[in-house]
Amino acid sequence: xxxxxxxxxxxxxGAPVVANGSVFSLKEAExxxxxxxxxxxxxxxxxxxxxxxxxxxxVTPLECIKRYAELAMSxxxxxxxxxxxxxxxxxxxxxxxxxxxxxxxxSIPAILEHLEQGYGxxxxxxxxxxxxxx
Ligand SMILES: Cc1cc2nc3c(=O)[nH]c(=O)nc-3n(C[C@H](O)[C@H](O)[C@H](O)COP(=O)(O)O)c2cc1C
Numbered sequence: 001x002x003x004x005x006x007x008x009x010x011x012x013x014g015a016p017v018v019a020n021g022s023v024f025s026l027k028e029a030e031x032x033x034x035x036x037x038x039x040x041x042x043x044x045x046x047x048x049x050x051x052x053x054x055x056x057x058x059v060t061p062l063e064c065i066k067r068y069a070e071l072a073m074s075x076x077x078x079x080x081x082x083x084x085x086x087x088x089x090x091x092x093x094x095x096x097x098x099x100x101x102x103x104x105x106x107s108i109p110a111i112l113e114h115l116e117q118g119y120g121x122x123x124x125x126x127x128x129x130x131x132x133x134x
Contacts, residue, residue, distance in 0.1 A: 018042050024049070026056045048088040059092040062119055069115065069123040079108050086111065 020042035023029050029041040046053050050060045051068070068089065072082050083105065094102060098118070105111050115121040 016040060020044065022046075024053070025058065026054060029054065048085070049091055051089065060089045062121055065089055065115065065119070066121045066123055069112065069121065070125065073108075073123060073125050079106070079111075082108055083111060086115075 016039040018040040019032055019036050019038040022045075023032060023041055023043040024046040028046075029043065032038075033041055043053060050057060050064075052061050052064045057064075065086070068085065069082075072085075087099075087102065090102070102111075102114060105114055112123070115123075
């Protein structure tokens with residue numbers, strides 16, 4: 001984020017300006033906003049790794065993983081996408097050894113069993129969509 005300079009307002013046409021790029025924590029988001037004066041901050045890779053980033057969590061909370069599993073099962077997903085997202089979300093949680101184990105899980109039941117055995121995460125299926133995180 002070095003090299004960014006505050007841009008004096010008002011922004012072109014009064015349209016809101018949003019900044020992004022390498023935001024991986026709430027602190028970085030707040031610093032970027034302060035330094036640039038933009039109206040909002042986006043994150044792509046940061047939110048893939050930690051969907052609760054903007055709530056101030058440093059790593060993905062287990063409740064967030066549980067909710068993701070519930071929504072994924074409720075809306076429907078593929079094994080590949082389910083596995084891929086969890087690899088991102090659990091990157092800062094899993095040890096290297098666990099990543100090796102997790103990496104070769106090849107079915108949704110095997111992934112769910114891993115979440116239960118390793119973290120006590122048991123998703124509740126059939127819940128209403130859109131329940132906010134506590
Ligand atoms: C999974 C993923 C999908 C993306 N898809 C698009 C896209 O469709 N169009 C686009 O302009 N940028 C896309 N981007 C780029 C992001 O919008 C963003 O500019 C870039 O990742 C840098 O922000 P970040 O450091 O927060 O990841 C994508 C990024 C990721 C990680």
